Amino acid sequence: MATSCPSHTCGTDAEAAKREEAAEELRLKEQLRRIQHKLLVMSGKGGVGKSSVATYMAFGLSQKGYRVGLMDADLHGPSIPKMLGITGMFQVDDQKHLVPVQVNENLQVVSIQCLLEDPDSAVIWRGPIKHGVIRQFVSEVQWGNLDYLIIDCPPGTGDEPLSVAQIIPDVHAVIVTTPQEVALSDVRKSINFCRKAHLPILGLVENMSGLVCPHCGKSVPLFGTEGGRKTAERMNIPFLGSLPFEPRVVEAGDAGMPLEVGSDASGPFLESLNGLLSEVIDKCSPPLPEEKTEAMTSDVxxxxxxxxxxxxxxxxxxxxxxxxxxxxxxxxxxxxxxxxxxxxxxxxxxxxxxxxxxxxxxxxxxxxxxxxxxxxxxxxxxxxxxxxxxxxxxxxxxxxxxxxxxxxxxxxxxxxxxxxx
Missing domain, CATH: 3.30.420.130 (Dinitrogenase iron-molybdenum cofactor biosynthesis domain)
Structure with a gap:
């Protein structure tokens, strides 16, 4: 015979759930307060090199002295651990919070792949579960004080970018495209998604803008030319820059050893990347690394x-x-x-x-x-x-x-x- 639980027990459970929810909300707000700039890297379609752009933005900013977190929100197809040579699973601290993987002195990474015992396991989740995981990747991870949090989302305008926009109200979008019209058509949908979701756009990046011949130095327009810049002008959003197709980037990603980024970086890709990073830094206008203090609340x-x-x-x-x-x-x-x-x-x-x-x-x-x-x-x-x-x-x-x-x-x-x- 079924019996109902005493009303006072139900009331206690409900009150405990409310307290836990309030505590989680407080943790989320406190974590967001300690992160100065949040950038959502997204694209209208797959295959445009979005994850590579997110990885090199995060890696490059960290090498310039900024404290950076890289959050892999591509829950079904995480690729950032491979590109950065990350293996194994997350550590958990005494408070049962995830400890990000430390790639270098200034770069920390979180990815769903580091929660899977088998990296080839398929993640089969619906929207509400994905929303909860993305929220936990912000509030339940010991990010500490960051200048930038770079968030890599799967292509399209589905659950993940919408969840990020809802969880992180002051996030800005960096939209990645390639020059050909089929990609530009989808990227215009991404731009309209951002506008409907009240998600401010930091700018547009044109990836794989051309292959620079290693012999003659001329650029071969594999997917057309200037499509990204023209789309940015037509849609009235900032154009952050173009990145050429670079075979070394592919090789470095497969090897888990990204190309070093610095003031003396050479080669068409790294030179273009430095220009892109300068645009991002200028638009976000954070303090210079040598001027930063330990407390984020004193910045700007x-x-x-x-x-x-x-x-x-x-x-x-x-x-x-x-x-x-x-x-x-x-x-x-x-x-x-x-x-x-x-x-x-x-x-x-x-x-x-x-x-x-x-x-x-x-x-x-x-x-x-x-x-x-x-x-x-x-x-x-x-x-x-x-x-x-x-x-x-x-x-x-x-x-x-x-x-x-x-x-x-x-x-x-x-x-x-x-x-x-």
């Missing part, structure tokens, strides 16, 4: 002006419950009321359709005195100032209460205005 910070009164309202643009970097295209606004220097209430409101000048007027009509945002155009900032609304930009992608409490305590860390228009 700026003085945060304080309100002159203890009673005011704060508006924060939201996406998936966290601060949204795209101020003008957010889903909702959280409006928090501060009384006597403490948060008294919170409400969420849906903004009117985005048109120039509409949001500053609408937010001012809600009685808001302060806006905390990731990025905002200078015109919008001026319109807010005209209405007596103070604006803070460069805030991290955290929940509204954490942002406002940090502001009230005088320890809100802000960086550069991330608006790209």
């Amino acid at each position: 910070t700026k003085e945060v002006p304080r309100m002159e009164k203890d009673n005011f309202k704060v508006a924060i643009p939201l996406a998936n419950g966290m601060l949204c970097n795209h101020f003008g295209h957010c889903e909702r606004f959280a409006i928090l009321t501060v009384q006597n220097g403490r948060i008294e209430s919170r409400e969420e409101r849906t903004p009117p359709p985005h048109e120039p000048g509409v949001l500053p007027r609408w937010i001012a009509e809600q009685g808001v005195n302060l806006v905390i945002a990731g990025g905002m155009g200078q015109r919008a900032i001026s319109l807010f100032q005209e209405r007596g609304v103070q604006v803070l930009t460069g805030a991290p992608a955290l929940d509204p209460e954490t942002l406002v409490n940090s502001y009230l305590q005088g320890n809100l860390v802000t960086g550069a205005n991330v608006c790209d228009h």
Whole structure:
């Protein structure tokens, strides 16, 4: 005869589950706070060398002195361990957190392959399980303080890139293509996916742009020419650079020994890669390695002006419950009321359709005195100032209460205005 469990037991289990969920959310936010730049490397189709680009971006940045994490989110076809010569399984620390594989002094790697006893095992998972694994790869891994987290996703616009966009609100996309039209057609879908998912695009990389003849030095356009640059111009996104087809890269990947990247790197591929890395560094604008301190919270910070009164309202643009970097295209606004220097209430409101000048007027009509945002155009900032609304930009992608409490305590860390228009 079946019996039901006592109600007090069910209540205890539910409370324990809520506490664990809250603790996991806190771990995730704390981990993201310690990672300065998050880059999602994606492509519209397979075979464009996306994983090679992700590997060389991470490896190259680490050799330039930046602290880098490389997360292999291609759960069904992980290839990064092979390209970096990684074998064996992960270690686990005393708190049962995964310890990333240390490739060199500045580069750490996490891949599903390092959780499999047999590297040839097939991973057969549906979307919810993949979402949970990607979340754990961020929150349950001891990444430490990073300048860059490079995330390699499988081709297409399916579960993995969507999960990354939801889990890491301030991630930026690096889209990889080859010059031929069949690849460019798919990459345009990736660009539109990013726009619909409110995922900012750092830029487009054209891979396998040509084979440089080792004898005469001329470039042979194996897959066409200039397709990536023209697509970037037509779709109004930054073009980060072209990488030529290089047989040595193929050989190095098979051997698990990537080509050394440095200021004196020679050869068409490495010279082009250095140019690509310079573009990435410039667009992310992190501090120079020699200027960095041990605490990430001191990086690219700026003085945060304080309100002159203890009673005011704060508006924060939201996406998936966290601060949204795209101020003008957010889903909702959280409006928090501060009384006597403490948060008294919170409400969420849906903004009117985005048109120039509409949001500053609408937010001012809600009685808001302060806006905390990731990025905002200078015109919008001026319109807010005209209405007596103070604006803070460069805030991290955290929940509204954490942002406002940090502001009230005088320890809100802000960086550069991330608006790209």
